[in-house]
Amino acid sequence: MSVKISNKGEVLYCSISGEIDHHSAGSIRKAIDDAANSAMPNLLVLDFAGVTFMDSSGIGLVMGRYRNISKQGGKVHISNPSPYIHKLMHISGIERIATMDPVREEESYR
């Protein structure tokens, strides 16, 4: 599991790779929050392109980051969800609090 973070103007870009579960979520959360607290971005982009597994701990991670960043007036965007991650995000109703890229069609199941 790793998080690559880059800051472009008002946008904080966090590229997560590996598995997001209850075991790994704590250190991912800390990496993102440390960067967001110093950068104070208007937009937090969470890039899921490198995420190979996720459960509801990943949904909690997005919800928690939304709660923090919206206090500073910022927004959250979910980018590059695989079909599987898109399905998980969708059933959680995440679109009410964050924008999300459409599912990566070329990799859709079956």
Next chain:
Amino acid sequence: MQVKNKFSLSFPALSANEGFARGAVAAFAAGLDPTLEEINDIKTSVSEAVTNCIVHAYKSGVGQVYIYCEIIEDDVVKIRIKDKGCGIPDIKQAMEPLYSTIGGERAGLGFAVMQSFSDKIRVSSKVGKGTTVTIYKKIMPRYRING
């Protein structure tokens, strides 16, 4: 009900074992030639149930988590995930989406995810005795052109 194959394992309720637990069940189910989607569904459901044992069941000390997995008729994978922890006082309420007794970084969606990623789940629990979640997932037969 005819059991075609089975395995069981138990491990201490440590978060480091979450990946191992879902990986073990996925590897066992791989014998039925599941699709990537079916494997992901199984891994996610197992991860939710096992994480619940680790996060919620044992308030003091580290208890054990038990997994009993069977392949039953019609290529159904039946996975029982059990703890001997605090139990759930109101199962119906616990299963409601967004309900969580912890909140914070927990979304309260574990049971909702298990329900939509498997064919059927059954929850039995007794306060002070523990909780058992049973997950059923049918692996569809696959017909391929050119084998």
